Amino acid sequence: MNKKERLVAAIKNGTVIDHIPAEKTYQVVALLELDKLTTPVTIGNYFESKMVGRKGIIKVSDKIFSDEEISRLSVVAPKVVLNIIKDYEVVEKKTVETPDELRGIVKCNNPACITNNEPMETVFTVADKEHGIIKCRYCDKEQDISKVKLC
């Protein structure tokens, strides 16, 4: 790849999160709590992408995300790819697995639900992985994962 094509600087060790739909990039930043990291983070956005139209790309040095952290992304960007980098080389590609349960990640859409009326953690079970339907543990309302707000 020549300099013109290179979008953002390569990292030696860490994780490159690619194919983030451009409008979701900063939600990914929030979900992975990248603002709290003290290692170098490069955030690029609105690059052309054949896969998602316009994409974001995030490079995080010296950080490997746990499966739990990665599963949080299923809410906003289920198709992202995480490249694990060691010594400038991609040694592993990880995709997002939708977990069976989402804890404290999204809000319930039902204003009459206890989770919106009490200082407590939300819990959703994934009712239908294929169609992205999640169900509130408390009020039982099923909701579309693409239409819920982050906590």
Next chain:
Amino acid sequence: MENHNFVTIADLSKEIVLYLLQMAQEFEKHPNREILKGKVVATLFFEPSTRTQLSFQTAANRLGARVIGFSDAKTSSTTKGETLKDTILMVSNYADIIAMRHFIEGAAQYASEVAPIPIINAGDGAHMHPSQCLLDLYSIYKTQGTLENLNIYLVGDLKYGRTVHSLIMAMRHFNPTFHFIAPKELAMPQEYKLYCKENQIKFQEHTAFNEKVIADADILYMTRVQKERFSDLMEYERVKNSYILKNDMLSLAKPNMKILHPLPRVNEIAYDVDANPHAYYIQQAKNGLFAREAIFCYCLGISLEDIKNDKTIIK
């Protein structure tokens, strides 16, 4: 036997449902006992519901427990901004079991997760009302001799009526055939029809309500069609009298057919039906006492065997 929460009936197995009905049967034989002597029952009603609260309190009193509680959130610390969790934990210091009614959906589930003592859901908003469901099941079981293979007709407000939704879920073990009779605006929501399909529950939908439609019914479960549920008041005016059960509509009814209603009724069952032997809604409310006695004992770890061998019966 261990302690239990009673938050929803949807998750209970067939065995547990039948076990609870057998318990209720024992309480119907001998409702007055001292099996809960020394226990303190708290009835926390964050939303007023006189009938349900009286029923729970009567059940506790008839089993020898003492009762504390409130009947309106205005008289609790909720008005001072106390969280539900704190209220529940505070009351857990005093009582052995809590029966709670709340206007917020999922409140009972949350309470059961934070409380060290059993929680009974006495209704949580538009969500669940499992003790009503158990008394409905007991009424069906008692009048039909079984819960298996029955034709159950649900009439009126099937959109917002939580009792009919709970009944569908609880009956899934017993191969029922449901008939949904409702105006279009209050038709059975898609999610419950999907639930029926997923659980191989047979159902038919009708908008007409007349003697021919209900001729095959074993159970006719009436609910209130409330004006405030309609977005279009013209539509309400058009249908309001279409879902009223009148005595002359019962001429083709099967001999075993019984009419249930969660009460209170307004005008959906004409008063001339009350004397008809098919009418069962007043006895149904009485069954609530036995069902709630069963719920208290089940939650406090008292077994059916304990109840059968109970030496505290007051004759």
